[in-house]
Amino acid sequence: MKKQQGSQTIDIIGVGIGAFNLSLAALLQKSKAEYKFFDQKKEFGWHKGMLLENAKLQVHFLKDLASCVDPSNPYTFLSYLVEQGRIYQFLNRKKSTISRYEFNHYFKWAAERIPGLHFGEKVIDVRYNDGVFNVITEHKSFNSTHIVIGTGATPYIPDRFKECLNKSFFHNYEFKQRMETTNFSNKKIAIIGGGQSGAEVFDTIISSQNRPEKIIWASKRLNFQALEDSCFSNEFYTPHYVRYFYQLPNHVRDRKLGEQHLTSDGIIQDFADDIYNKLYELKYFHDKNIKFELIPNHTLTKVEKNNHGYVITLFDQDLEKAINCDVDIIILATGYRSKIPECLRNLLPEYSSFDMLPINPDYSFSWAHDKTNKIFVQNGAKHTHGIADPNLSLAAWRNTIIINSLLNKPLYKTEMIQPIMGRTSLEISKKMSILSLEDNELINTTVGNL
């Protein structure tokens, strides 16, 4: 039987402590809300399997846990730099891009200091009964009035390949660990997927001391497309645009997400150019024997094991014919998908994916008890709130919406009234009243003693 922690009901429990719930915890410090957040990992780690030397943060470092909404919060990136004693050296770099390694170090620094975070505590079930959530971890059980789901996305592996995975056929989420134990020299490697992760893996392998015999980099996209990162594209990553997006009809939202996907899923332009230049130098001067094939417009359709490794079938979308290649190692850089975690099976039995959930403007799941007991969802509202949802850009702002709704009062300013682009009409503000500081119609939430 689970050990019951008395009958005390706290205000909110967080399931998962990734980047987004970490930001929520940092911003909750300004409130008196009683909270506990749990993560299954022993310590904080931000996509550790992809913390490669070449990995750069894809947003400005000020889009950290708190700066964009509360620069005086003690857990900002600048506070971290000052505390670590390297703010001047950081500025001397004259660069606004930083490594994901450094940002992970910053997140970990914050996770070690923010109270109420419990690592090594996997949530295995969540039940709702009579106005209270019962959150059951591997060790204990806790009660809360509200919960916030921050379990992140799951590596996407096409169904037909799920059974075949092993130490020479894997998803890039575990690339770093595999790389440390695998000798690539004399091997033929296929990387499937032409986004930023595929590019980081390809670049790491061609830059390594033990370069493989041959490397294939295939993508179903029409080219190795760069991230669309103009000032105007970045307007999709603003609070104002979230409001605009929310009030669009579903079919228009779907269309927009398709149209905008390169603003989040392409390869960082400079990085793509660096890879091209590296290949130029290697092929024509430094390693004329290097063998690589960069093939966009090709989809992986079949993998067959043979005595030496694998025969992979790639379908050429232009010529509409299949080609076979012998390889020893296959790395899937096929992205991530939202999936409702097992621990929510009992609570949300009719949903398998977050992108099916009806989500209120305040990022809570729309259900029978959402006036009194909220299920907030981090990183699961792209279909309702727009392309920025899985991105760090608006994480802090989203958390101010969540906190204001939780407290039923505007603790944080959420109105950003100076957009460069788009409509500012009253119509949008009304529909998104929950997001508006001036609006008195905040949903009547029953939270005691905040």
Ligand SMILES: Cc1cc2nc3c(=O)[nH]c(=O)nc-3n(C[C@H](O)[C@H](O)[C@H](O)COP(=O)(O)OP(=O)(O)OC[C@H]3O[C@@H](n4cnc5c(N)ncnc54)[C@H](O)[C@@H]3O)c2cc1C
């Ligand atoms: C390799 C990579 C690089 C990225 N780089 C950028 C970038 O540069 N810029 C950007 O804007 N975005 C980036 N993103 C997108 C996004 O910012 C990150 O995915 C971000 O980490 C999402 O945060 P999250 O809190 O939703 O999930 P995660 O950070 O994935 O955290 C989820 C946490 O939930 C825990 N968990 C899951 N189930 C349970 C359970 N049952 N009980 C307890 N704990 C559980 C997991 O252990 C994990 O720690 C990147 C994504 C990836 C995959």
